[in-house]
Amino acid sequence: MAHLAKKLLLNACSLFPVKPLLQLNKGNTLFIPIYHAITAEKLLHLEHLMPYGSKTPKQFENDLDHLLKHLKPISLDTLYDCVLNKKAIPENSFIVTFDDGLRQVYENAMPILLRKGVPAIFFINTSVIDNQDLLFRYKSSLIVEQVLSFQKSGKSLDAAMAVLKQNNAIFDGNIVFAVMKISYKQSHVLDSLASVLDLSWVDYLAKEKPYMTGAQLQDLKAKGFYLGGHTVHHPELWKLSNEEAVSETYGSAKFMMDTYGLPFSSFAFPFTDVQIKNQFFEGVQQAGGIDLMFGSQKLKRDIQPNTLQRFDGDNSLIEMDVYIKALLAFQWVNKLRGKTIFTRS
Numbered sequence: 001m002a003h004l005a006k007k008l009l010l011n012a013c014s015l016f017p018v019k020p021l022l023q024l025n026k027g028n029t030l031f032i033p034i035y036h037a038i039t040a041e042k043l044l045h046l047e048h049l050m051p052y053g054s055k056t057p058k059q060f061e062n063d064l065d066h067l068l069k070h071l072k073p074i075s076l077d078t079l080y081d082c083v084l085n086k087k088a089i090p091e092n093s094f095i096v097t098f099d100d101g102l103r104q105v106y107e108n109a110m111p112i113l114l115r116k117g118v119p120a121i122f123f124i125n126t127s128v129i130d131n132q133d134l135l136f137r138y139k140s141s142l143i144v145e146q147v148l149s150f151q152k153s154g155k156s157l158d159a160a161m162a163v164l165k166q167n168n169a170i171f172d173g174n175i176v177f178a179v180m181k182i183s184y185k186q187s188h189v190l191d192s193l194a195s196v197l198d199l200s201w202v203d204y205l206a207k208e209k210p211y212m213t214g215a216q217l218q219d220l221k222a223k224g225f226y227l228g229g230h231t232v233h234h235p236e237l238w239k240l241s242n243e244e245a246v247s248e249t250y251g252s253a254k255f256m257m258d259t260y261g262l263p264f265s266s267f268a269f270p271f272t273d274v275q276i277k278n279q280f281f282e283g284v285q286q287a288g289g290i291d292l293m294f295g296s297q298k299l300k301r302d303i304q305p306n307t308l309q310r311f312d313g314d315n316s317l318i319e320m321d322v323y324i325k326a327l328l329a330f331q332w333v334n335k336l337r338g339k340t341i342f343t344r345s
């Protein structure tokens with residue numbers, strides 16, 4: 001039902017022209033899509049994490065064409081200047097962002113961005129640069145894939161179930177559900193599951209090379225793109241102590257700035273910033289501060305002055321043209337309700 005309502009709403013939105021919707025939302029028209037991989041391939045490490053898949057290079061190019069038709073690209077330098085000097089952000093602007101540092105964005109998205117002259121920021125988990133490790137959620141996706149293949153071929157999953165039970169994982173008999181519930185703090189359980197399911201992270205990293213290398217990141221910077229942190233290990237920050245969360249966050253932004261010689265620091269929240277409290281921002285400030293931070297509350301403005309909000313661009317079933325209109329329609333409703341500012345406790 002919710003799905004149908006959403007579909008009807010999107011169809012209704014698609015009938016509106018963009019210009020009057022932009023007019024209705026004056027003052028809140030900075031568009032920052034979030035992408036992960038841009039690929040036509042099936043990536044097993046993402047397969048069970050992204051319900052609506054990834055955009056293909058062709059779809060990504062279409063997205064950029066739609067964005068360029070209605071909006072103007074803005075550089076991160078300009079955004080930084082606006083935030084630092086409390087200037088208004090130019091109306092109807094956009095910048096593209098990529099999270100998790102996947103190889104396919106270097107190979108497939110970067111040439112399109114260069115051709116179209118669109119600025120982009122790449123937010124990196126510093127523990128996986130050069131394919132030194134796999135993010136824990138990617139491990140979950142690979143385990144689920146392996147479980148499904150075991151089920152298909154009738155192989156026993158008793159050993160995997162025993163691991164889940166031994167580790168008090170949330171287990172009601174549905175092994176896939178249990179694996180997807182494993183948090184960063186329990187990621188050792190994923191490693192134990194891998195060993196009983198004939199999976200080797202080392203082999204997978206060597207064969208698939210999911211992430212960009214340090215040299216590729218240097219090249220992105222040399223080509224005029226921006227780099228930022230996305231934590232060290234991609235944990236659920238709200239499940240960590242404030243000290244740990246600050247260290248994951250500040251550590252990644254500082255590492256990126258120092259390693260790649262960046263003029264200022266930026267950071268994007270992994271998963272969501274919904275439960276991130278003001279106390280966290282105070283902690284980051286005390287650690288040394290991050291110049292610009294990026295959440296995922298769509299077109300809203302943040303109560304934290306140096307935090308900008310983004311929206312999901314990965315959904316391969318919705319065209320950017322329709323999505324922009326839907327975002328603007330939702331934002332207008334929020335405006336009528338006096339809810340365009342994202343507040344924090």
Ligand SMILES: [Zn+2]
Nearest residue numbers: 099100270271
């Ligand atoms: Zn991420």
